[in-house]
Amino acid sequence: MISYRVTSILIGLVIFLLIVRLVRQGRLQERHSILWFIMAIVIVVLAVFPPILNKMARFFGISYAPNLLLLMGLGILLVQNLYLFLHTSRHEANIRELTQQVALINRLVEELSEREGKVNPSEKRSPP
Numbered sequence: 001m002i003s004y005r006v007t008s009i010l011i012g013l014v015i016f017l018l019i020v021r022l023v024r025q026g027r028l029q030e031r032h033s034i035l036w037f038i039m040a041i042v043i044v045v046l047a048v049f050p051p052i053l054n055k056m057a058r059f060f061g062i063s064y065a066p067n068l069l070l071l072m073g074l075g076i077l078l079v080q081n082l083y084l085f086l087h088t089s090r091h092e093a094n095i096r097e098l099t100q101q102v103a104l105i106n107r108l109v110e111e112l113s114e115r116e117g118k119v120n121p122s123e124k125r126s127p128p
Contacts, residue, residue, distance in 0.1 A: 004066040008047030016040035039076050043069065 019036045022028035046053040046069060057065040 004069075005047045005050060008043050008066075008069060012040045012043035012047065015043070035076065035080055039073065042072070 015036060019028065019033050019040065023030060023033050046056075050065065053065045053068060057063070057068040060068065060071075062068050062071070
């Protein structure tokens, strides 16, 4: 049976290598990869030096130290999920505002074109 130390080291290294690969391919921005790198390094360090993990587990009242790794991972993922929701919400608001501005600009262009007689009202383009 493989110990939690070996499993944790492997998981940390796989996460680290996967994040490096995603950043190199341009599929993950550097600013979003920092938290993942930190998480991978912390997992490896805590797996290599179990007394640190044991002391931290005792401090938080957790009797089985590997459960602390799971709790820490869950906490990091929850924080990252919150960050992504905030990021998405901000972008949705920006997209909504930009869409409204484009609609207003299109309306103004149509009105100006009609005033100048360049476009007949029957030849109006439908909005995309």
